[in-house]
Structures are given as structure tokens and as C-alpha cells.
Amino acid sequence: MIECPPMRLRVDLLPKNNYEDLVILVDVLRASTSIVMLLAHGAREVVVARTAKIALATREEGDILLGEHQGMPLEGFYHGTSPAELTQIKGEGRRILYVSDNLPRALSRIGRPQHLLLGTFRNAGAVTRAALSLAEREIAIACAGHARAEALDDTLAAGFLAKRLVRSLGLRTDLQDATRLSMALLKAFPDPQEALWQSAAGQLLRRLGFTEDLALATLISQDTVVPRLQDDSGEAPNLFTFKPWNA
Amino acid sequence: MIECPPMRLRVDLLPKNNYEDLVILVDVLRASTSIVMLLAHGAREVVVARTAKIALATREEGDILLGEHQGMPLEGFYHGTSPAELTQIKGEGRRILYVSDNLPRALSRIGRPQHLLLGTFRNAGAVTRAALSLAEREIAIACAGHARAEALDDTLAAGFLAKRLVRSLGLRTDLQDATRLSMALLKAFPDPQEALWQSAAGQLLRRLGFTEDLALATLISQDTVVPRLQDDSGEAPNLFTFKPWNA
Numbered sequence: 001m002i003e004c005p006p007m008r009l010r011v012d013l014l015p016k017n018n019y020e021d022l023v024i025l026v027d028v029l030r031a032s033t034s035i036v037m038l039l040a041h042g043a044r045e046v047v048v049a050r051t052a053k054i055a056l057a058t059r060e061e062g063d064i065l066l067g068e069h070q071g072m073p074l075e076g077f078y079h080g081t082s083p084a085e086l087t088q089i090k091g092e093g094r095r096i097l098y099v100s101d102n103l104p105r106a107l108s109r110i111g112r113p114q115h116l117l118l119g120t121f122r123n124a125g126a127v128t129r130a131a132l133s134l135a136e137r138e139i140a141i142a143c144a145g146h147a148r149a150e151a152l153d154d155t156l157a158a159g160f161l162a163k164r165l166v167r168s169l170g171l172r173t174d175l176q177d178a179t180r181l182s183m184a185l186l187k188a189f190p191d192p193q194e195a196l197w198q199s200a201a202g203q204l205l206r207r208l209g210f211t212e213d214l215a216l217a218t219l220i221s222q223d224t225v226v227p228r229l230q231d232d233s234g235e236a237p238n239l240f241t242f243k244p245w246n247a
Numbered sequence: 248m249i250e251c252p253p254m255r256l257r258v259d260l261l262p263k264n265n266y267e268d269l270v271i272l273v274d275v276l277r278a279s280t281s282i283v284m285l286l287a288h289g290a291r292e293v294v295v296a297r298t299a300k301i302a303l304a305t306r307e308e309g310d311i312l313l314g315e316h317q318g319m320p321l322e323g324f325y326h327g328t329s330p331a332e333l334t335q336i337k338g339e340g341r342r343i344l345y346v347s348d349n350l351p352r353a354l355s356r357i358g359r360p361q362h363l364l365l366g367t368f369r370n371a372g373a374v375t376r377a378a379l380s381l382a383e384r385e386i387a388i389a390c391a392g393h394a395r396a397e398a399l400d401d402t403l404a405a406g407f408l409a410k411r412l413v414r415s416l417g418l419r420t421d422l423q424d425a426t427r428l429s430m431a432l433l434k435a436f437p438d439p440q441e442a443l444w445q446s447a448a449g450q451l452l453r454r455l456g457f458t459e460d461l462a463l464a465t466l467i468s469q470d471t472v473v474p475r476l477q478d479d480s481g482e483a484p485n486l487f488t489f490k491p492w493n494a
Contacts, residue, residue: 013260013397150260152424152431177399177447181432184399184442188431195431200424 007169008138011158011179013150015106015142022135023110024119024127024161027144028153029201030068031103032120032227033217034081039244040223042092045230048240050104052077055097058239064091067099071208074099082205084212106144107229107240113140116229118242120157121192125221128164130228130245139165141182152185152199153217156192159183160220192218254416255385258405258426260397262353262389266360269382271374271408274391275400276448277315278350279367279474280464281328286491287470289339292477295487297351299324302344305486311338314346318455321346329452331459353391354476354487360387363476365489367404368439372468375411377475377492386412388429399432399446400464403439406430407467439465 015025026032035046043064049055052067052074059065065077066086073080078089081100110116115134119127119141131139141161143154159182166175166183189195196202196214205213227242262272273279282293290311296302299314299321306312312324313333320327325336328347357363362381366374366388378386388408390401406429413422413430436442443449443461452460475492 146424149423150425150428152428155424155428176396177393177402177445178397180399180445181397181402181428184435185428185431187435188433198427 005137007135009162009165009169009171009179010138010140010176011162011182012140012142013155013178014145015109017109017111019110019113019140021113021138022115022117022131022140023113024117024131024139024141025106025110025144026119026141026154026157026161027103027106028120028157028217029196029199029205030081030083030213030217031100031144032118033083033122034086035098035118035227035242036120036123036223036225037083037086038091038096039225039227039242041087041089043096044093045241045243046096046098046227048098048100048103048107048242050099050101050238052099054238055099059097060095063095063097064089065097069101071204071210082210082213083216084210102144102146104238104240106142110142117245118227119161121160121218121220122222123225124161124164126224127226128161128168130226130247131165132168133247146199146201151201153196153201155182156185156189156195159185160192252384254382256409256412256416256418256426257385257387257423258409258429259387259389260402260425261392262356264356264358266357266387268360268385269362269364269378269387270357270360271364271366271378271386271388272353272357272391273366273388273401273404273408274350274353275367275404275464276443276446276452277328277330277460277464278347278391279365280330280369281333282345282365282474282489283367283370283470283472284330284333285338285343286472286474286489288334288336290343291340292488292490293343293345293474295345295347295350295354295489297346297348297485299346301485302346306344307342310342310344311336312344316348318451318457329457329460330463331457349391349393351485351487353389357389364492365474366408368407368465368467369469370472371408371411373471374473375408375415377473377494378412379415380494393446393448398448400443400448402429403432403436403442406432407439
């Protein structure tokens with residue numbers, strides 16, 4: 001009889017570059033939240049690019065252009081990436097070009113593990129089920145962070161996902177300190193909105209008037225969509241295409 | 248009238264290399280705790296080295312040799328660095344040579360800021376007072392971490408020190424997420440021993456039978472000693488000498 005080694009779980013407070021199996025990338029404010037919502041509202045796929053130039057070079061007829069720089073919409077784009085605004089987009093069946101600094105930076109650092117999913121509060125149930133179904137040896141929850149530093153919102157969401165996975169996997173010991181730390185934050189923030197409110201990303205959005213984003217970003221398991229990074233080999237290395245994963 | 252810029256406060260979950268003003272280095276299990284206790288018990292100074300070879304090369308008559316590797320005493324050394332054992336050392340007026348992996352690694356990364364102090368639960372009151380007295384522009388609390396990853400024990404102690412400093416400085420906003428995260432852990436662990444118990448470093452020490460270390464490491468403000476890194480220019484770059492700071 002072959003004995004299977006137990007599934008490993010790790011939480012990284014910032015993205016690392018040593019993943020092989022499955023990564024859940026968490027960028028609560030806002031990319032994970034917005035992309036989950038866009039796909040949940042029927043968009044065919046979301047193509048993430050670091051700059052408007054890269055996005056515009058790949059533009060095809062019918063594409064919807066969304067972009068932000070430090071929270072604000074990009075000039076000439078359809079509009080920004082605020083979750084509160086995304087609900088108004090008629091994106092059904094269409095391709096979204098999505099420009100953001102933070103997610104592409106994290107994706108570049110992470111490289112190409114076997115499976116890369118976007119996770120956040122909004123798809124907590126679905127993304128953890130998908131991870132358990134796809135991973136073979138290790139589930140890594142990687143926080144995108146904010147301005148290259150640890151982010152309170154991402155760390156809390158990572159703890160939220162980790163706690164579900166710990167329960168599903170029946171893990172008890174052998175958790176790394178970063179995993180325990182992220183899960184401990186759940187006790188400190190029984191209402192995740194409070195953490196988003198305090199976070200640097202949340203403070204920036206509040207100053208810009210996007211307070212509703214914080215509430216929308218913390219609706220637990222509101223959506224069942226799991227954005228999965230597609231194998232883009234052949235395409236430009238600076239483009240990251242996400243489609244809904246189907247069990 | 249000259250307007251003074253407010254004192255900045257930061258918490259780094261792992262040591263960085265961009266400090267200029269004042270750093271409180273936190274390595275709860277065990278270097279910060281043990282060195283505070285050694286100096287509190289009357290040792291003249293503690294010289295930290297990464298290897299036994301480096302320590303033995305600087306040995307003088309009367310020196311006491313302490314050393315550990317992954318929690319266990321080094322062969323041929325007086326004994327290990329367990330706080331529970333340190334109380335038996337007759338170190339009064341003597342120089343201690345202290346071998347440890349973790350602290351020298353953190354110290355090498357940090358470089359030489361204007362002031363470097365060791366902080367932990369045991370000297371919380373004293374080290375925060377010293378920091379407020381010495382710093383001019385910025386107080387950085389740097390966690391040493393464990394095995395090059397974030398450590399639960401260090402992060403909690405950093406939050407404990409940060410909370411006192413936030414109160415003293417009257418800071419409200421402009422705290423980085425890592426600072427908020429460390430302070431939030433205090434709510435999750437009203438008893439710091441619970442965090443040490445869960446931490447990777449604590450689990451290692453428990454397996455080795457050093458359970459008492461965890462209790463000794465969490466006695467809040469038990470000691471009033473503040474170990475301060477001396478200017479070692481001229482000496483070997485791999486030796487780090489700590490003496491008690493006097494106000």
C-alpha cells in the first residue's frame with residue numbers, strides 16, 4: 001500500500017518565487033475582489049496587464065478596458081476597477097482588459113506554478129474547494145501585499161482561507177508561524193471590514209471616496225467563481241489571462 | 248519656530264537593511280530574552296558570535312562560554328542559552344561569549360544603525376523608554392524571525408512594544424500594515440505564552456524539554472536592562488558586543 005504524504009499548507013505574507021503546485025493569490029483591495037466579481041457577472045475572461053500600453057497593444061473589438069493607478073481610473077479607459085462600479089459594467093460574454101500595478105507584480109514574482117487561483121473573502125468557499133480538488137502536494141496562500149509590504153487585508157483573508165483548509169485537511173501541527181499568525185488575526189478582527197478600514201490600501205480607497213469597496217470586498221462566499229490563470233505560453237509574458245475554473 | 252517632524256514608528260516582521268536611526272531587535276526565543284537576563288544578573292557584557300570558532304578566537308581568561316545550535320548546547324561550552332539555566336550562572340562582572348545562529352544573522356542584515364537595542368517582553372518598559380530617549384526620527388522594531396521566516400513570538404512582542412510606543416508618541420494614523428498587524432495579535436493572544444507555545448521556536452524548545460523558557464520569556468517588564476550594541480569598529484565584523492544602556 002502506498003502511503004500518501006499529507007497535503008502541505010503555507011501562507012506567505014508576501015509573494016515568494018518557489019511555488020510548484022498550487023497557489024491562491026490574495027489581493028483583496030482590489031484585484032482578487034474585482035476579478036471575481038467581473039467573472040461572476042459573466043465576463044468571458046479577464047486579461048491583467050501592468051500598463052495601459054501593454055493592454056492597448058492586445059486590444060480587440062468588443063474588449064472592455066478597465067484600469068487603475070493607485071486607486072484612480074486610468075485616463076481614456078472605460079473606467080476604474082472599483083468593485084462598487086463594476087456591477088454596472090455590461091461585460092457578459094466579453095473580454096476584460098484590466099490594468100493594475102499590484103497583481104502583475106505579484107504574478108511576475110510567483111512565476112508559473114502548476115495551478116494559480118485568485119482568492120479572497122468573496123469566493124472563500126469556492127476557492128478553497130477548488131484548491132483541495134486541484135492540489136497534489138501543497139496549497140500555498142500568497143498575499144499580494146500593498147506597496148511591496150505586508151498588507152493587513154490580504155493577511156486576514158489568507159488567514160480566513162487557511163482556517164478553512166486547516167479544518168478540511170485535519171491539520172494540527174506543522175503549521176508555519178506565518179500561517180498561525182494570519183489565522184490568529186481572525187480573533188482580532190471578527191468583522192473583516194475593520195481590518196480593511198485600518199489597512200493602508202483601505203485608507204487610500206477611503207480617501208478617494210471608494211468606501212463601498214470595503215464592504216463589497218468582505219462579503220463572505222458571495223460568489224462561487226474561481227479565477228484561474230491560463231497557460232499563456234506564446235502570448236506576451238506581461239499578460240495574465242484569468243478564466244473561471246470549472247470543477 | 249522650527250516645527251519638528253513627528254517620530255516615525257515601524258515594525259518589520261523580518262530584519263531589513265535600511266535602518267538609520269534606532270532599531271529594537273526582537274528575538275524572544277531566545278537571544279533577546281537570554282541576553283537581557285544575563286546583563287540583569289550582572290554580566291559585564293555579552294559578545295555574540297555566529298560560530299564557536301569565532302567566539303573561541305576572542306576568548307580571554309574569565310570569559311563564560313554559552314552557545315546553542317538549534318536549541319541545544321554546543322559541545323565543550325559552559326552550557327546552552329536556555330533562560331531557565333542562565334539564572335544559575337555566576338556571571339557577575341564577567342564577559343559572556345554567546346554563540347547563536349539567529350541573532351548574528353539578523354544583526355548582519357541590519358547593519359549599523361545609530362542605535363541598536365535588544366527588546367522583548369522582559370524589558371518592555373525599559374526598552375521603549377530607552378528608544379524614546381535615544382531616537383531622533385524613527386523607531387524601528389525589527390523581528391529576528393525563526394529559520395529566515397516570520398516568527399509568531401517575535402511578531403507578538405513587536406506588537407507589544409509598538410502599542411506602548413504608539414501610546415507614548417500619540418500616533419494614530421500613518422501606521423504601516425505590519426505595525427497594525429503586530430498590534431492586532433495582542434487581541435488574539437491575551438496571554439503571550441500561548442503564542443510562544445504555538446510558535447515554531449517554542450515547539451522546538453518544548454520538544455527539547457525547555458518548556459520553562461516560554462514562561463520566563465513572557466514575564467512582562469521583569470528586567471530593566473536594555474542591551475545596546477557597542478561600536479565594535481576595529482574588532483572582527485562577526486562579533487557583536489552588548490552592554491547595558493544607562494539613561
